[in-house]
Amino acid sequence: MESAEQKSYWNAAGQAGAIFGFIIFLISMIGSYSMIHAEPTGSFFSFYYIAAAIGCLVGIFGGVLGVKFYINEHGPELKIGKGAVIGLFTGLFMALVSVVLSLIWPMIDGSYLENFQNAMIANIEANDMIPDAQKEEAIDGMYAQMQNYFSPGNILQMLGMSAIMYGLLNVISGLLAAKFMGTPPEEEL
Protein backbone atom coordinates (compact mmCIF):
# COMPACT_ATOMS: atom_id res chain seq x y z
CA MET A 1 0.00 0.00 0.00
CA GLU A 2 1.19 3.53 -0.78
CA SER A 3 2.33 5.30 2.37
CA ALA A 4 1.24 8.87 3.07
CA GLU A 5 4.73 10.13 2.21
CA GLN A 6 4.68 8.44 -1.21
CA LYS A 7 1.35 9.93 -2.26
CA SER A 8 2.13 12.86 -4.49
CA TYR A 9 -0.09 15.92 -4.30
CA TRP A 10 1.43 17.71 -7.31
CA ASN A 11 -1.19 16.43 -9.75
CA ALA A 12 -4.07 17.49 -7.52
CA ALA A 13 -2.56 20.91 -6.74
CA GLY A 14 -1.56 21.48 -10.37
CA GLN A 15 -4.98 20.61 -11.79
CA ALA A 16 -6.92 22.62 -9.20
CA GLY A 17 -4.47 25.52 -9.59
CA ALA A 18 -4.83 25.53 -13.38
CA ILE A 19 -8.65 25.41 -13.22
CA PHE A 20 -8.97 28.14 -10.60
CA GLY A 21 -6.18 30.22 -12.13
CA PHE A 22 -8.18 30.28 -15.35
CA ILE A 23 -11.42 31.08 -13.50
CA ILE A 24 -9.96 34.04 -11.59
CA PHE A 25 -8.31 35.31 -14.77
CA LEU A 26 -11.70 35.09 -16.51
CA ILE A 27 -13.44 36.96 -13.67
CA SER A 28 -10.79 39.71 -13.67
CA MET A 29 -11.10 40.05 -17.46
CA ILE A 30 -14.88 40.44 -17.18
CA GLY A 31 -14.26 43.16 -14.57
CA SER A 32 -11.64 44.90 -16.71
CA TYR A 33 -13.78 44.96 -19.87
CA SER A 34 -16.85 46.12 -17.97
CA MET A 35 -14.74 49.01 -16.65
CA ILE A 36 -13.40 49.80 -20.13
CA HIS A 37 -16.92 49.96 -21.58
CA ALA A 38 -18.51 51.81 -18.64
CA GLU A 39 -18.70 55.55 -18.10
CA PRO A 40 -16.12 56.76 -15.51
CA THR A 41 -17.86 57.19 -12.17
CA GLY A 42 -14.93 58.42 -10.11
CA SER A 43 -15.71 55.73 -7.56
CA PHE A 44 -13.49 52.81 -6.70
CA PHE A 45 -16.65 50.79 -6.35
CA SER A 46 -16.78 49.76 -9.98
CA PHE A 47 -17.40 46.26 -11.27
CA TYR A 48 -13.65 45.92 -11.82
CA TYR A 49 -12.99 46.03 -8.08
CA ILE A 50 -16.04 43.93 -7.27
CA ALA A 51 -14.77 41.35 -9.77
CA ALA A 52 -11.44 41.29 -7.90
CA ALA A 53 -13.25 40.55 -4.63
CA ILE A 54 -15.44 37.91 -6.31
CA GLY A 55 -12.32 36.38 -7.89
CA CYS A 56 -10.72 36.11 -4.46
CA LEU A 57 -13.84 34.57 -2.91
CA VAL A 58 -14.00 32.02 -5.71
CA GLY A 59 -10.24 31.49 -5.51
CA ILE A 60 -10.48 30.31 -1.90
CA PHE A 61 -12.19 27.16 -3.17
CA GLY A 62 -9.05 26.23 -5.13
CA GLY A 63 -7.62 24.58 -2.00
CA VAL A 64 -10.85 22.66 -1.51
CA LEU A 65 -10.74 21.37 -5.10
CA GLY A 66 -7.05 20.47 -4.70
CA VAL A 67 -7.87 18.33 -1.66
CA LYS A 68 -10.87 16.83 -3.49
CA PHE A 69 -8.61 15.84 -6.44
CA TYR A 70 -6.08 14.35 -4.01
CA ILE A 71 -8.82 12.31 -2.31
CA ASN A 72 -10.13 11.12 -5.69
CA GLU A 73 -6.63 10.02 -6.63
CA HIS A 74 -5.36 8.51 -3.38
CA GLY A 75 -8.38 7.98 -1.13
CA PRO A 76 -9.66 10.04 1.81
CA GLU A 77 -6.76 9.41 4.18
CA LEU A 78 -4.65 12.51 4.60
CA LYS A 79 -3.24 14.58 7.41
CA ILE A 80 -4.64 18.07 7.96
CA GLY A 81 -1.14 19.43 7.40
CA LYS A 82 -1.04 17.80 3.97
CA GLY A 83 -4.35 19.53 3.17
CA ALA A 84 -2.69 22.84 4.06
CA VAL A 85 0.28 22.08 1.81
CA ILE A 86 -2.02 21.08 -1.07
CA GLY A 87 -3.89 24.37 -0.54
CA LEU A 88 -0.64 26.35 -0.53
CA PHE A 89 0.60 24.83 -3.79
CA THR A 90 -2.83 25.13 -5.40
CA GLY A 91 -2.74 28.85 -4.55
CA LEU A 92 0.77 29.20 -5.99
CA PHE A 93 -0.25 27.44 -9.22
CA MET A 94 -3.35 29.64 -9.41
CA ALA A 95 -1.20 32.75 -9.09
CA LEU A 96 1.19 31.50 -11.76
CA VAL A 97 -1.56 30.55 -14.23
CA SER A 98 -3.55 33.78 -13.76
CA VAL A 99 -0.43 35.99 -14.10
CA VAL A 100 0.77 34.14 -17.21
CA LEU A 101 -2.68 34.49 -18.80
CA SER A 102 -2.74 38.20 -17.84
CA LEU A 103 0.56 38.63 -19.68
CA ILE A 104 -0.61 36.70 -22.74
CA TRP A 105 -3.97 38.49 -23.08
CA PRO A 106 -2.58 41.92 -24.14
CA MET A 107 -0.90 40.11 -27.04
CA ILE A 108 -4.26 38.69 -28.14
CA ASP A 109 -6.15 41.97 -27.71
CA GLY A 110 -3.57 44.60 -28.68
CA SER A 111 -5.68 47.55 -27.52
CA TYR A 112 -6.54 46.06 -24.12
CA LEU A 113 -3.79 47.73 -22.07
CA GLU A 114 -4.31 51.15 -23.64
CA ASN A 115 -8.09 50.99 -23.19
CA PHE A 116 -7.72 49.79 -19.62
CA GLN A 117 -5.21 52.54 -18.84
CA ASN A 118 -7.54 55.18 -20.31
CA ALA A 119 -10.46 53.85 -18.27
CA MET A 120 -8.42 53.91 -15.05
CA ILE A 121 -7.18 57.45 -15.72
CA ALA A 122 -10.70 58.65 -16.58
CA ASN A 123 -11.91 57.15 -13.32
CA ILE A 124 -9.24 58.99 -11.32
CA GLU A 125 -10.05 62.26 -13.10
CA ALA A 126 -13.70 61.86 -12.16
CA ASN A 127 -12.85 61.10 -8.53
CA ASP A 128 -13.87 63.95 -6.19
CA MET A 129 -11.92 62.60 -3.24
CA ILE A 130 -8.51 63.29 -4.76
CA PRO A 131 -7.45 66.97 -4.72
CA ASP A 132 -6.68 68.30 -8.24
CA ALA A 133 -3.03 68.83 -7.36
CA GLN A 134 -2.66 65.17 -6.45
CA LYS A 135 -4.62 63.83 -9.41
CA GLU A 136 -1.75 64.49 -11.83
CA GLU A 137 0.64 62.67 -9.52
CA ALA A 138 -1.75 59.71 -9.23
CA ILE A 139 -2.28 59.60 -13.01
CA ASP A 140 1.48 59.77 -13.64
CA GLY A 141 2.01 56.89 -11.21
CA MET A 142 -0.70 54.82 -12.92
CA TYR A 143 0.67 55.67 -16.39
CA ALA A 144 4.18 54.60 -15.37
CA GLN A 145 2.79 51.37 -13.91
CA MET A 146 0.97 50.52 -17.15
CA GLN A 147 4.01 51.41 -19.31
CA ASN A 148 6.06 48.96 -17.24
CA TYR A 149 3.45 46.21 -17.49
CA PHE A 150 5.83 43.73 -19.13
CA SER A 151 8.91 44.69 -17.10
CA PRO A 152 10.46 41.90 -14.98
CA GLY A 153 9.88 43.99 -11.84
CA ASN A 154 6.16 44.36 -12.51
CA ILE A 155 5.78 40.68 -13.44
CA LEU A 156 7.55 39.65 -10.23
CA GLN A 157 5.37 42.04 -8.24
CA MET A 158 2.14 40.66 -9.78
CA LEU A 159 3.35 37.12 -9.20
CA GLY A 160 4.47 37.82 -5.63
CA MET A 161 1.30 39.63 -4.60
CA SER A 162 -1.07 37.04 -6.04
CA ALA A 163 1.07 34.18 -4.70
CA ILE A 164 0.96 35.64 -1.19
CA MET A 165 -2.79 36.27 -1.30
CA TYR A 166 -3.94 33.06 -2.98
CA GLY A 167 -1.25 30.91 -1.36
CA LEU A 168 -2.05 31.96 2.20
CA LEU A 169 -5.83 31.93 1.78
CA ASN A 170 -5.71 28.46 0.26
CA VAL A 171 -3.59 27.15 3.14
CA ILE A 172 -6.62 27.83 5.32
CA SER A 173 -9.16 26.40 2.85
CA GLY A 174 -6.95 23.35 2.19
CA LEU A 175 -6.64 22.45 5.84
CA LEU A 176 -10.36 22.97 6.41
CA ALA A 177 -11.08 20.74 3.39
CA ALA A 178 -8.76 18.05 4.81
CA LYS A 179 -10.59 18.29 8.11
CA PHE A 180 -14.08 17.94 6.68
CA MET A 181 -13.45 15.76 3.59
CA GLY A 182 -10.57 13.54 4.72
CA THR A 183 -9.93 10.95 7.39
CA PRO A 184 -6.85 10.34 9.55
CA PRO A 185 -4.21 8.17 7.81
CA GLU A 186 -4.42 4.42 8.56
CA GLU A 187 -0.72 4.17 9.40
CA GLU A 188 -1.20 6.51 12.35
CA LEU A 189 -3.56 4.04 14.03
Next chain:
Amino acid sequence: MESRTTQHASDAPAYRSHSGRNMRHPLLLFAALPIALFFVTVAWSPPFMLGSFVEWLTSWQKELFSFACHQDTSRSFILNGVPLAVCTRCTGIYSGFFISLATFSVFSPFVKSRNHYIIRIFIIMSIVLVSDGFANLFDIWQTSNVTRSFIGLVWGISVGTVLVDALTIPRKHH
Protein backbone atom coordinates in the same frame (compact mmCIF):
# COMPACT_ATOMS: atom_id res chain seq x y z
CA MET B 1 -7.91 0.52 22.91
CA GLU B 2 -4.30 1.50 22.56
CA SER B 3 -4.68 2.21 18.83
CA ARG B 4 -7.78 4.36 19.38
CA THR B 5 -5.87 6.59 21.79
CA THR B 6 -2.96 6.84 19.38
CA GLN B 7 -5.25 7.77 16.50
CA HIS B 8 -6.68 10.75 18.32
CA ALA B 9 -3.32 11.92 19.56
CA SER B 10 -1.75 11.76 16.11
CA ASP B 11 -4.62 13.36 14.18
CA ALA B 12 -4.59 16.44 16.35
CA PRO B 13 -0.96 16.40 17.44
CA ALA B 14 -1.23 18.68 20.44
CA TYR B 15 2.04 19.58 22.11
CA ARG B 16 2.29 18.59 25.75
CA SER B 17 4.16 20.90 28.08
CA HIS B 18 6.15 19.75 31.12
CA SER B 19 3.11 20.40 33.30
CA GLY B 20 1.12 18.01 31.10
CA ARG B 21 -1.15 20.79 29.83
CA ASN B 22 -2.20 20.35 26.20
CA MET B 23 -0.87 23.03 23.91
CA ARG B 24 -2.10 23.78 20.39
CA HIS B 25 -1.81 22.12 17.01
CA PRO B 26 1.44 23.26 15.33
CA LEU B 27 -0.52 24.38 12.24
CA LEU B 28 -2.53 26.72 14.42
CA LEU B 29 0.55 28.25 16.05
CA PHE B 30 2.91 28.28 13.09
CA ALA B 31 0.58 28.69 10.07
CA ALA B 32 -2.92 29.99 10.84
CA LEU B 33 -1.97 32.55 13.52
CA PRO B 34 0.98 34.08 11.60
CA ILE B 35 -1.15 34.25 8.42
CA ALA B 36 -3.96 36.00 10.30
CA LEU B 37 -1.47 38.36 11.98
CA PHE B 38 0.09 39.17 8.60
CA PHE B 39 -3.25 40.01 6.98
CA VAL B 40 -4.56 42.11 9.88
CA THR B 41 -1.28 44.03 10.20
CA VAL B 42 -1.08 44.81 6.47
CA ALA B 43 -4.78 45.75 6.37
CA TRP B 44 -4.38 48.30 9.20
CA SER B 45 -0.90 49.55 8.24
CA PRO B 46 -1.45 52.25 5.52
CA PRO B 47 -2.51 55.12 7.84
CA PHE B 48 0.51 54.44 10.02
CA MET B 49 3.01 54.01 7.17
CA LEU B 50 1.83 56.30 4.38
CA GLY B 51 1.65 60.08 4.31
CA SER B 52 -1.06 60.79 1.76
CA PHE B 53 -3.94 59.44 -0.27
CA VAL B 54 -1.83 59.41 -3.45
CA GLU B 55 0.81 57.29 -1.70
CA TRP B 56 -1.99 54.93 -0.71
CA LEU B 57 -3.12 54.64 -4.36
CA THR B 58 0.21 53.20 -5.40
CA SER B 59 1.09 51.38 -2.18
CA TRP B 60 1.93 47.68 -2.02
CA GLN B 61 -0.69 47.24 0.71
CA LYS B 62 -3.42 48.40 -1.67
CA GLU B 63 -1.94 46.28 -4.45
CA LEU B 64 -1.86 43.18 -2.25
CA PHE B 65 -5.48 43.44 -1.16
CA SER B 66 -6.68 44.44 -4.64
CA PHE B 67 -6.97 40.67 -5.19
CA ALA B 68 -9.44 40.37 -2.35
CA CYS B 69 -11.36 43.61 -1.78
CA HIS B 70 -13.03 46.38 -3.79
CA GLN B 71 -11.18 48.95 -1.59
CA ASP B 72 -13.81 51.63 -2.18
CA THR B 73 -12.64 54.58 -0.10
CA SER B 74 -16.20 55.65 0.73
CA ARG B 75 -16.62 52.24 2.34
CA SER B 76 -13.27 52.23 4.17
CA PHE B 77 -12.14 53.58 7.51
CA ILE B 78 -9.91 56.62 6.98
CA LEU B 79 -7.30 57.61 9.56
CA ASN B 80 -5.15 60.75 9.15
CA GLY B 81 -6.54 61.15 5.61
CA VAL B 82 -5.28 57.72 4.53
CA PRO B 83 -7.70 54.80 4.05
CA LEU B 84 -7.01 51.33 5.40
CA ALA B 85 -5.92 48.78 2.79
CA VAL B 86 -9.36 47.11 2.79
CA CYS B 87 -13.00 48.13 3.12
CA THR B 88 -14.80 48.23 6.47
CA ARG B 89 -16.30 44.76 6.02
CA CYS B 90 -12.92 43.19 5.23
CA THR B 91 -11.32 45.13 8.10
CA GLY B 92 -13.85 43.46 10.39
CA ILE B 93 -13.25 40.05 8.82
CA TYR B 94 -9.45 40.13 9.13
CA SER B 95 -9.60 41.62 12.64
CA GLY B 96 -12.22 39.13 13.83
CA PHE B 97 -10.32 36.23 12.29
CA PHE B 98 -7.13 37.18 14.10
CA ILE B 99 -8.89 37.96 17.40
CA SER B 100 -10.71 34.61 17.43
CA LEU B 101 -7.60 32.62 16.49
CA ALA B 102 -5.52 34.36 19.13
CA THR B 103 -8.23 34.01 21.78
CA PHE B 104 -9.52 30.51 21.08
CA SER B 105 -6.12 28.98 20.47
CA VAL B 106 -5.52 29.85 24.13
CA PHE B 107 -9.02 28.91 25.29
CA SER B 108 -9.64 25.96 22.96
CA PRO B 109 -11.64 23.99 25.60
CA PHE B 110 -14.32 26.65 25.07
CA VAL B 111 -14.47 25.71 21.39
CA LYS B 112 -14.37 21.96 22.10
CA SER B 113 -17.29 22.16 24.50
CA ARG B 114 -19.41 24.11 22.01
CA ASN B 115 -18.38 22.62 18.70
CA HIS B 116 -21.97 21.56 17.85
CA TYR B 117 -22.90 25.21 17.56
CA ILE B 118 -19.81 26.46 15.78
CA ILE B 119 -20.67 25.30 12.26
CA ARG B 120 -24.27 26.49 12.66
CA ILE B 121 -23.13 29.94 13.78
CA PHE B 122 -20.68 30.04 10.86
CA ILE B 123 -23.44 29.15 8.36
CA ILE B 124 -25.87 31.71 9.81
CA MET B 125 -23.21 34.44 9.81
CA SER B 126 -22.21 33.53 6.23
CA ILE B 127 -25.83 33.99 5.14
CA VAL B 128 -25.98 37.35 6.95
CA LEU B 129 -22.67 38.49 5.41
CA VAL B 130 -23.57 37.46 1.85
CA SER B 131 -27.13 38.84 2.11
CA ASP B 132 -25.91 42.20 3.41
CA GLY B 133 -23.15 42.33 0.80
CA PHE B 134 -25.52 41.69 -2.11
CA ALA B 135 -28.22 43.97 -0.67
CA ASN B 136 -25.65 46.80 -0.50
CA LEU B 137 -24.34 45.97 -3.96
CA PHE B 138 -27.76 46.01 -5.61
CA ASP B 139 -28.96 48.93 -3.49
CA ILE B 140 -31.78 46.99 -1.83
CA TRP B 141 -30.63 48.56 1.43
CA GLN B 142 -27.50 50.39 2.60
CA THR B 143 -25.86 49.62 5.91
CA SER B 144 -23.43 51.98 7.60
CA ASN B 145 -19.69 51.37 7.64
CA VAL B 146 -19.88 50.50 11.34
CA THR B 147 -22.59 47.89 10.70
CA ARG B 148 -20.61 46.41 7.80
CA SER B 149 -17.48 46.16 9.91
CA PHE B 150 -19.45 44.61 12.78
CA ILE B 151 -20.96 41.95 10.48
CA GLY B 152 -17.48 41.30 9.07
CA LEU B 153 -16.03 41.10 12.60
CA VAL B 154 -18.57 38.50 13.75
CA TRP B 155 -18.11 36.46 10.55
CA GLY B 156 -14.32 36.65 10.95
CA ILE B 157 -14.66 35.42 14.54
CA SER B 158 -16.87 32.52 13.38
CA VAL B 159 -14.36 31.53 10.66
CA GLY B 160 -11.52 31.60 13.18
CA THR B 161 -13.55 29.46 15.56
CA VAL B 162 -14.26 26.91 12.81
CA LEU B 163 -10.52 26.79 12.13
CA VAL B 164 -9.65 26.26 15.80
CA ASP B 165 -12.35 23.58 15.89
CA ALA B 166 -10.82 21.93 12.79
CA LEU B 167 -7.33 21.93 14.26
CA THR B 168 -8.06 20.93 17.84
CA ILE B 169 -10.86 18.36 17.62
CA PRO B 170 -9.70 14.98 16.23
CA ARG B 171 -11.42 13.65 13.13
CA LYS B 172 -13.40 10.42 13.18
CA HIS B 173 -11.92 7.50 11.26
CA HIS B 174 -14.51 6.06 8.87
